[in-house]
Amino acid sequence: MSVESLPLSADTVRVLTAVSTGTLTTVLLKKGLRNVWMRGTMPLAPGQPRLVGRAFTLRFVPAREDLATPASWGSPISTRAAIEAMPACCIAVVGAMNVTDAGIFGDILCARMKKRGVAGLVTDGVVRDISGVLGTGLPVWCRGTAAPPSVAGLTFVGWQEAIDCGGVAVFPNDIVVVDQDGAVLIPAALLDDVIKAAVEQERLEDWIMKQVEQGQALPGLYPPNAENQAKYEAWKKTLP
Amino acid sequence: MSVESLPLSADTVRVLTAVSTGTLTTVLLKKGLRNVWMRGTMPLAPGQPRLVGRAFTLRFVPAREDLATPASWGSPISTRAAIEAMPACCIAVVGAMNVTDAGIFGDILCARMKKRGVAGLVTDGVVRDISGVLGTGLPVWCRGTAAPPSVAGLTFVGWQEAIDCGGVAVFPNDIVVVDQDGAVLIPAALLDDVIKAAVEQERLEDWIMKQVEQGQALPGLYPPNAENQAKYEAWKKTLP
Amino acid sequence: MSVESLPLSADTVRVLTAVSTGTLTTVLLKKGLRNVWMRGTMPLAPGQPRLVGRAFTLRFVPAREDLATPASWGSPISTRAAIEAMPACCIAVVGAMNVTDAGIFGDILCARMKKRGVAGLVTDGVVRDISGVLGTGLPVWCRGTAAPPSVAGLTFVGWQEAIDCGGVAVFPNDIVVVDQDGAVLIPAALLDDVIKAAVEQERLEDWIMKQVEQGQALPGLYPPNAENQAKYEAWKKTLP
Amino acid sequence: MSVESLPLSADTVRVLTAVSTGTLTTVLLKKGLRNVWMRGTMPLAPGQPRLVGRAFTLRFVPAREDLATPASWGSPISTRAAIEAMPACCIAVVGAMNVTDAGIFGDILCARMKKRGVAGLVTDGVVRDISGVLGTGLPVWCRGTAAPPSVAGLTFVGWQEAIDCGGVAVFPNDIVVVDQDGAVLIPAALLDDVIKAAVEQERLEDWIMKQVEQGQALPGLYPPNAENQAKYEAWKKTLP
């Protein structure tokens, strides 16, 4: 039923941590992927740093009164069991069908995830007990807060399956990068290509920003025409 | 990955075919289930008769340009493969995330389902090539029609899994009844209880309707007070 | 708690039955009222004739599981009691908060309304048991059909109060006109002014339509410039 | 037209002020009530403390240009008159149909409510003049801010009636608890039962959180199996 989770190299984490989600979406769009930004995944607290990790997915369907009960929390297929299956350093990505009136997790579940070394939680739903969740120190990206428990609106059905999170198809072990602008998905198969292009794109935009700060107009600069491209290439050679 | 499909007894089909989805939702509500009607499942053609069958589920997530391609239609996990796994007399229930701008199936897939003896198609999405679909004779309940193919908006990920269809949690082999008012789910575990209560509820409402047609006022009649309940019980004894 | 219902003169009914809801909304807009068309109030069956009547209002709030139960149907404040308070020839206007997944009324309640001489039912919600409702012969304008009973999503709280129906404020005894384009409200205080202007507007548009059928271009004709206004006035004098 | 407002005992306020809205929604769900959290009721300012009080309800319908005017603010049925009817310590709960482009109240009305000793304002709509409202010191839970006055989108129709606030049915004198997660309704008739269960639930969750902090896994702990339940009961006996 569920896909085995994979590690992500420290080097990949290091390199991608230096690339904004804005740059990644530009790079992915150039490769034909327009739909990689998970709608609704906003930082729960100000100042949360950029994170990079493999997606560990959880899936909900709508609540059914015979299934979505507090008793279900003790069943073998429960959010509790899913959390115990999460590897350290993963990013838990929870498909909650954009439901904003039932919180998927509260302080207790977030505390346990933190204990297990989970890097962060990303969902198109909401969390509950916001002060408790913030107290656990687990970084969360979500649509906000609601008091009711998950079973008021959702039935949990499994983990490490393909899911919809914020209108994006997320498969287990896809790479997720999340910062102040929200969460972006990099398909696992495209990782190497994306890294290469992203580092270059980030460097180019830094150089363009410098020109703008010096008063240069945008046409011909962003994107660069031949003349500006040449200037940029020359500048690049001066880098250490 | 997928649950084995089960048959449904001819007797169950016969009895439930005489019960309206309205009556079933009333009975299910009395058992505490308020969320069993799949939003958006409206008859594609006028006059489609009531159907009863086990749910054979299909699941979509949002389109991702590297996965949702015409080429994917030939992969082992495709809507084509799912259709070949459908047993006769099942009702295909397709979770399409309420997407109305990409048609899950067109004439070719519906024709194949009809050939395989599938009883009907229920979805919270839409179909494409409406005149072709109507031509196949497969009864369809859906949100309407759109020209684009499924891959314009959806990625197919599997069959006989728990799904969301129109805001209702549907598990493989749950029972589906569908008529002019749309599709209602009966959880497999509650089937016997529901049948018993539904037949009685249908009979009572028929009797009440007769009283209304004879000019009786509603208070005390619907629901019946002790006096009217007694009259009803007496009438019931006169039935063959 | 509830306002007494008033009759509407046969003469008013006769005159307004000859005026389209399109013309009425134009006339009301010229008097500064832009928000008088109840969104979602579409004919349930093709060919329903235009109706005119005083609004008899019903009000729902969201379902609360301790209140919205089948048992509540027997309480003194119930849809059943409301129906028994409806005068002949009124138009029942039901504020259902645009809820489309719980039917406010089914065949039994509609049959009773028909028996009481209610002219028609207008709601921003839906009805249930569509074939049964059509069978009663009561003309209905609504958002469509759903199987579940009202208590699956709504709690009934009273009648002849100010309500929201389809985004329009409806007060008891306001006048409602409903045809193929849906339901329009005429505030009771504006009735006489509206009738006068509407009859004239209808006549002018008939004349304009004739000119268009004869090939005249629109600029200067609709709205008419001085020359065309004069032609119209001349034509009007030839009317019986 | 309007229900008389009732006081709430200081003891009830004290006890419920120690219970989170998260715990209350869990307790209410166990009693079968899933729909008690008012969508959109978020704190206007950070750090607003938890409040408990009886609901004093206000009701709006959509704007009608002949009724929703600045002049209407002087009529006997106006938000001004409603405010003068509010008892000290109540929580004003305003049903604004989730309208987010017209502010129900600005600085002047909030200042007057503060003067009258109203505990707080809860609405599914928005306020206007946010800096002015914050200046009054009245705690507000709402969907945010908009510049236009209420009459740009809403017509006020009465107070102390049953209302819809954020998709929840609120009756006058129901109990409202509001904190960082938003506003939760406790039906007046269920108050005693809820208090008893809530205090116990809060204590249990505190104990579970402690176990998680000490590294215990979730399965068997939350909800507790027999062994953990016994440990909890033993611990509970050690409490003062």
Place this chain on the structure above:
Amino acid sequence: MSVESLPLSADTVRVLTAVSTGTLTTVLLKKGLRNVWMRGTMPLAPGQPRLVGRAFTLRFVPAREDLATPASWGSPISTRAAIEAMPACCIAVVGAMNVTDAGIFGDILCARMKKRGVAGLVTDGVVRDISGVLGTGLPVWCRGTAAPPSVAGLTFVGWQEAIDCGGVAVFPNDIVVVDQDGAVLIPAALLDDVIKAAVEQERLEDWIMKQVEQGQALPGLYPPNAENQAKYEAWKKTLP
């Protein structure tokens, strides 16, 4: 302000009239265009035949009470003037921001369009006076019907500009094909490529449908594997 309208060759019209919008969207998706189907453009009457034509665009912005008045209908920038600028055989494509509570055109404007030889009207909004509009014989694709005039919700601002219609970018003179599944856009620059691929796709799908009717399973057939592709190619050679 507005782009000159262009004719479309009779040959193009003839060829595309034999291709379904379903096939066109498949072909366009293979060229990387997923967003070409105008949401909400459904046939107003049953049985409307497929139409092909150049887009003649009209643009609305929201209503502003100082501009959106009946008097504005006589101004030089009005829907009336736009209609007089429409060439015969064009398809009028009206961007109405998906507004469903104000009808863009009624019987008089549609009658004039019909007189001018306009092929059809496509909009993401609605029309008013449905019986009148149907009476003119102008084929219309839209979201339905509303009684209020355009100025109740919309301000007209120009024609033959780039517009949004149903979430699709439409430029003047793009090609529009519309049938029972709604309206599809072919960018003018891609027309020749699309025609070629569409005719071939239509033929292939016809052949596949025949195989399905003869009982062949879908895997390997749709899309065809090498063996079936060869069979298809052989069959194609037998065509006249």
Place this chain on the structure above:
Amino acid sequence: MSVESLPLSADTVRVLTAVSTGTLTTVLLKKGLRNVWMRGTMPLAPGQPRLVGRAFTLRFVPAREDLATPASWGSPISTRAAIEAMPACCIAVVGAMNVTDAGIFGDILCARMKKRGVAGLVTDGVVRDISGVLGTGLPVWCRGTAAPPSVAGLTFVGWQEAIDCGGVAVFPNDIVVVDQDGAVLIPAALLDDVIKAAVEQERLEDWIMKQVEQGQALPGLYPPNAENQAKYEAWKKTLP
């Protein structure tokens, strides 16, 4: 294609900077304009001061994959060219169709606008690279943040045209006032009338607020009856 931009007198800016958007919407409503507040235009950073300026408009339509590409950023009709056409002290008002999953501008474009002396940016869409945008110091009012570039969801089509921004019709050179409550439009033709009424309204509300702070009840005060109006007029005479 685009209207020439006009300056705004320093005096007008000075006077309107002292008037809240709340007061302006009240004044405009009294003149019959209810729809002047641009939905979704919220301050990106806390504490942004009130701004006043002429609108310089930009217009987007939905993304089309053949047009909305990174290459398009270098075309003559591009957001880059539009920015170079902006005069100092204008307020850029961008109609982005309420799209929240593609950022219209990031740090580079905002930096250039700041360099050109643009007063602020108002949009019904979102920006990208929020930390970069905040770093430029350009005040922004918008719906929030998204990582993807504009071309992921939008095609830019022109500037200084009539647009829809947040459901409001904005014409080039209309006056925009924006503060903590969002952005309000003053039609250019109504500017003088609005200024006069707004200053008086602001003064009256200040006086009313003082009375409330001294404990006066609302009825008869807000709006003032004859007695309170006289008191206010007397007080006004004491002003310097």
